[in-house]
Amino acid sequence: MPDEMLEILKRRRSIRKFREEKLTKEEVEKILKAGLLAPSSKNKKPVELILVEDPHTIQALKNCKNMGTAGLDSAACAIVVTADSRKSDVWVEDASIAATMMMLEAESLSLGSVWIQIRNRQSASADAEIEVRNLLNIPESYGVLNILAFGRKAEEKAPYKEEDLQRSSVHRERF
Template identity: 60%
Template sequence: MGFDMSNIIMKRRSIRIFKDERLAKEEIRELVKAGLLAPTSRNNRGVELIVVDERDIILKLKDCRNMGTKGLETATCAIVVIADREKSDVWVEDGAIAASYIQLRAEDLGLGSVWIQMRNRVSDNDSSENEVRRLLNIPEKYGVLCIIALGYKKENKAAYTENDLEESRVHFNKY
C-alpha cells in the first residue's frame, strides 16, 4: 500500500508516440471513470469528457492548434476535457484535476498519455478553443481546456528518480 501510487507518479512521463493499436473498451472506461470521479469545486461536476477514438477526427483535433500537437499524430484515443463555465468560476482547476487523474490512471494501466493544451492556444485562423468547439459541436458555455492523447506506448522514457526532485522549490513555514 502506498508504494503503487508512488511508483505511478515516478513512472508517468509524457508519451507522444503510440502503437497503431486501438485501446480496449474497458481501458477507455477506466480512464473515463478516473476523470469523472476527480474532485470539483463545490462538487459542481461541470467537467465533461469527449472520447474520440476515430483516427480521422483525432487528426482534425490536431489541426485545431498550430504547434505542440505531436501526441495526436499517432494517438488512438483522445479525451477532450471541457467544463461548463457557468457552473464553476474555477473550471480550469476542475478540468486540470480531471485531466491529471486520467493521466495517472493511464500510467497505472501501462498506457501512454500526453496533455495537449488547447486553452489560450491558437490555430492559424482562430483560437484552439473555438476550433475544437466547432469541430465537435460543443456549446459555447463550455471552456475547452486540453486534450489527453492516449495509446499504447511506442517510446520509452526513463522514470523519475529521487535525483529529479528540486528540493529548493519546497519551503517550510515561510518562503
C-alpha cells in the same frame, strides 16, 4: 511495502508516440472513470469529457492547434476535457484535476498519455479553443482545457528518480 502511488507518479512521462493497436473498451472505460472520480469545487461537477476514437476526427483535432500536437499523430484515442464555465468559476482547476487523474490511471494501466493544451493556445489562424468547440459541437459556455492523447507506448522514457525532484520548490513554514 512499496508506495504504489509514488511509483506511478514517477513512471508517468509525456508519451507522444503510440503503437497502432487500439485500447480495449475496458481500458478506455477505466480512464473515463478516473476523470469522473475527480473532485470539483463545491462538488459542482462542471467537467464533461468527449471521447474521440475516429482517426479522422483525431486528425481534425490536431489541425485545431498550431504546435505541440505530435501526440495526436499516432494516438489510439483522445479525450477532450471541457467544463461548463457557467457552473463553476474555477472550471480550469476542476478540469485540470480530471485530466491529471485520467493520465495517472492510464499510467497505472501501463498506457501512455500526453496533455495537449488548448485553452489560451492558437491554431494557424484563430483561437484553438474556438476551433475545437466548432469541430465537436461544444456549446459556447464550455471552456476547452486540453486534449489528452492516449495509446500504447511506442517510446521509452525513463521514470523520474529521487534526484530529479526540484527540492528547492518546497518551503517550510514560510517562503
